Amino acid sequence: MNSIFSTDTVDAELRMHVKGNYWFYHKETFPSDFPLKYNELIKNVESYIEIIDPYFNVTGNNSDQDIFNDIPNDITLKILTFKGLNGNRTYLTAVENAIKSKIPSSKNVRFGMRVINKGDMNDKNYYFHDRFLIIDKRDVYLIGSSVGNHLTSQQSTGIYKVDDTNTKNFIQEIYNEYWKKAANNEIPLRYL
Numbered sequence: 001m002n003s004i005f006s007t008d009t010v011d012a013e014l015r016m017h018v019k020g021n022y023w024f025y026h027k028e029t030f031p032s033d034f035p036l037k038y039n040e041l042i043k044n045v046e047s048y049i050e051i052i053d054p055y056f057n058v059t060g061n062n063s064d065q066d067i068f069n070d071i072p073n074d075i076t077l078k079i080l081t082f083k084g085l086n087g088n089r090t091y092l093t094a095v096e097n098a099i100k101s102k103i104p105s106s107k108n109v110r111f112g113m114r115v116i117n118k119g120d121m122n123d124k125n126y127y128f129h130d131r132f133l134i135i136d137k138r139d140v141y142l143i144g145s146s147v148g149n150h151l152t153s154q155q156s157t158g159i160y161k162v163d164d165t166n167t168k169n170f171i172q173e174i175y176n177e178y179w180k181k182a183a184n185n186e187i188p189l190r191y192l
Contacts, residue, residue, distance in 0.1 A: 005029065014040065021161040027153060037159050038143070038150035041135055043070040050134040052175055054082035055146040058098035064147040065098040076110045077103075078189065080179055082128055084118035089185070091115070096187050105192050112189030114182035126181045132171055133159075140168040 005026055009017040014037050015030040016023040025035035042049065049071075056079055058065050071077070077099075083091055095113055103109050116126050131143035143150075145157035162168050 016159075021163060022158055023160075024158040025150075025156055027156045030153065032153055034153045035150055035157065038067060038133070038147065039070065041133060041139075041141065041159075042067055043072070045072060045075055046136050047075060048134075048136050049075060049077045050132075050137075050175055051077075051079045051147070052081075052128070052130070052132040052134075052178070053079070053143070053146050054129055054131070055148070056081040056095070057146075057148060058095050062148050063098070064151065065095075065102045066151050067147050068099065068102045071103055071107065071109060073107045073109070075107075076189070077112075078179070079113045080116075080175065080182060081113070082116045082118065085115060085185055092185070092187055100192050103192050107192075109192050110189055111187065111192050113187040114179055115185040116178065116182050117185050120184070123181060126178055128178065132175065134172060134175060137172070138168075140171050 005017050009019050010029065011018045011023070014023065014035065015033045016025045016035050016037055017029065023037040056064050085091055092113065092115065099111055103111070116123050116128070118127070131146060133141040133143055135141070140162040142160040142162060144159065145155060149155050149157045162171065
């Protein structure tokens with residue numbers, strides 16, 4: 001194990017270093033194991049997941065839908081992302097099919113997605129790069145890298161739990177505003 005980080009910060013079960021509200025995956029500490037905190041958060045949700053991630057990918061080598069392997073029953077899942085959409089909207093279809101391949105209808109999950117379209121000049125002021133995870137409309141996490149980096153041992157990354165009420169409310173306001181702005185490019189919220 002790498003000596004840069006103190007061994008008393010290691011959570012071997014999550015494969016991350018932990019200090020206070022921050023979980024950090026250091027690739028050198030776990031070179032062939034990927035971090036599990038994001039998975040744990042999804043697995044333990046009670047009713048509601050909101051993901052803000054500009055790089056949510058489900059094609060090629062990117063299987064971000066795998067983050068939902070252990071999603072509980074009776075959940076509402078909303079994803080907001082940022083892409084260049086083509087005229088026939090194949091990205092939205094690919095995401096919906098990928099999500100359905102991971103979450104069977106028997107789980108009773110409601111899913112919806114909206115996309116800020118890079119090609120829409122009216123949305124230029126709504127381009128974003130930060131990633132957040134909001135659990136049960138009460139727990140807010142700043143996510144250091146996109147979902148895909150929490151499913152492989154590619155790069156070091158972290159997750160920070162925001163405790164300050166004003167900051168949590170502000171992040172939820174940002175999410176709500178961007179969600180409204182992306183209404184033209186969506187998979188409407190519905191049961192899978």
